[in-house]
Amino acid sequence: MDHHAPDTPSASAVRRTMAILECLDSSRRGLNISEVSRKLEIPKSSAHVLMVTLERLGYIRRAANSRDFRLGLKTYALGQRMAKMLSISDLALPHMQLLASETGLSAHLAVLDHDQAVFIQKAGAGSLVQLDTYVGGRADLHSTALGKIILAFGPSESTKHILSKQVFARYTPKTLISGEALAREISRIRRLGHAIDDEEEELGIRCVAVPLLRRGCLFVAALSLSGTVAQMPFRGMDTMLARIAQCAAAITAENMPIPPLW
Numbered sequence: 001m002d003h004h005a006p007d008t009p010s011a012s013a014v015r016r017t018m019a020i021l022e023c024l025d026s027s028r029r030g031l032n033i034s035e036v037s038r039k040l041e042i043p044k045s046s047a048h049v050l051m052v053t054l055e056r057l058g059y060i061r062r063a064a065n066s067r068d069f070r071l072g073l074k075t076y077a078l079g080q081r082m083a084k085m086l087s088i089s090d091l092a093l094p095h096m097q098l099l100a101s102e103t104g105l106s107a108h109l110a111v112l113d114h115d116q117a118v119f120i121q122k123a124g125a126g127s128l129v130q131l132d133t134y135v136g137g138r139a140d141l142h143s144t145a146l147g148k149i150i151l152a153f154g155p156s157e158s159t160k161h162i163l164s165k166q167v168f169a170r171y172t173p174k175t176l177i178s179g180e181a182l183a184r185e186i187s188r189i190r191r192l193g194h195a196i197d198d199e200e201e202e203l204g205i206r207c208v209a210v211p212l213l214r215r216g217c218l219f220v221a222a223l224s225l226s227g228t229v230a231q232m233p234f235r236g237m238d239t240m241l242a243r244i245a246q247c248a249a250a251i252t253a254e255n256m257p258i259p260p261l262w
Contacts, residue, residue: 016042017050021075024060025138026116030068076136088212088221089121089135091254096123096223099247103240105227106131107247109212110139110146112154115162117147117222131205131226142168142182143175145197145209149222151182152189153211159186174200194241199229206232208240210248223248 019040024031033051037044051069054060058074089109096107100123109121116138124131133139141147141162151159163186168177176182189195197207209224225232225244232240 013050016040016046017054020047020050020054021059021071022114024069024071025075027070030063030066030070032067032069036069076134078136088251092121092212092221092223092251093123095247095250096121099225099243100124103225103227103243105225105231105240106133107244108133108146108224108226109221110150110224111221112141112150112158113138115141115158117141117144117150120221133226139201140169140171142177143171143197143201144224145195145207145226146222146224148182148185148189148195148197149209149211149224150219152186152195153213153219153222171201172199172203174198176200194245196237204228208232208237208244210241210244212248212252214252220252223251 019042020036023036023039031039033047034044036042036051037047040047051060055062055069055072058072060069060075061072062069092109096109099105100107107123108119110117110119112118117140119133119135119137119139122133122135139147141151151162163179163183165179168175168179168182170177176185185195193210195209197205197209199205205226206229207224207226209222212220212223214220223244225240
């Protein structure tokens with residue numbers, strides 16, 4: 001927070017509006033006005049006015065036959081434009097498309113933003129199984145392969161901050177929910193050079209990720225392959241790891257800038 005920002009009614013409204021958008025972005029199923037009011041500790045009347053206004057402008061939408069709100073297409077479009085500004089996403093796309101096509105899996109590229117992984121590129125294989133992910137979407141660091149790569153190879157200050165948390169969201173019985181367990185996992189990832197999400201964020205889904213390292217040492221982004229446990233059996237993991245490592249090397253061989261996110 002900028003402590004020098006003016007504390008005026010207009011500034012407060014802007015802060016609350018952005019907090020609402022971030023709150024909805026972090027929710028998988030959407031949230032109603034009462035839930036947003038409780039989570040953000042703002043009056044329900046204020047939440048109602050701001051959310052109805054955002055809905056009218058197209059930045060959030062009400063789910064069909066529900067009181068829950070989700071992000072709208074205008075917000076998605078802003079995320080798309082931001083991703084295009086990070087030219088690494090454009091450089092990576094053809095390599096990711098080839099990777100997805102050869103493996104039949106979904107490829108994602110993510111960077112760190114406000115203690116979460118944000119997807120800046122995605123390439124799908126067109127299979128029957130479609131993952132509910134999109135460019136501009138976010139994921140927790142402790143429960144995803146991409147996130148754990150960011151924790152292992154990204155800024156040490158962010159890693160220390162995440163490890164100091166007392167509570168971690170549990171998405172499945174396999175989610176790591178303690179700083180001690182996550183620290184051990186991060187050490188293992190640094191030693192092996194890759195991370196695996198074995199149904200830790202969603203049951204039935206498995207992911208593997210590797211870092212993009214500029215000049216072999218400077219962390220830029222995390223690259224992953226995702227699919228169902230049937231599509232990604234452990235007996236074939238070595239082959240997948242070799243292929244995603246090849247893709248990461250091809251991307252970093254490009255004239256790759258560093259994303260301006262940290």
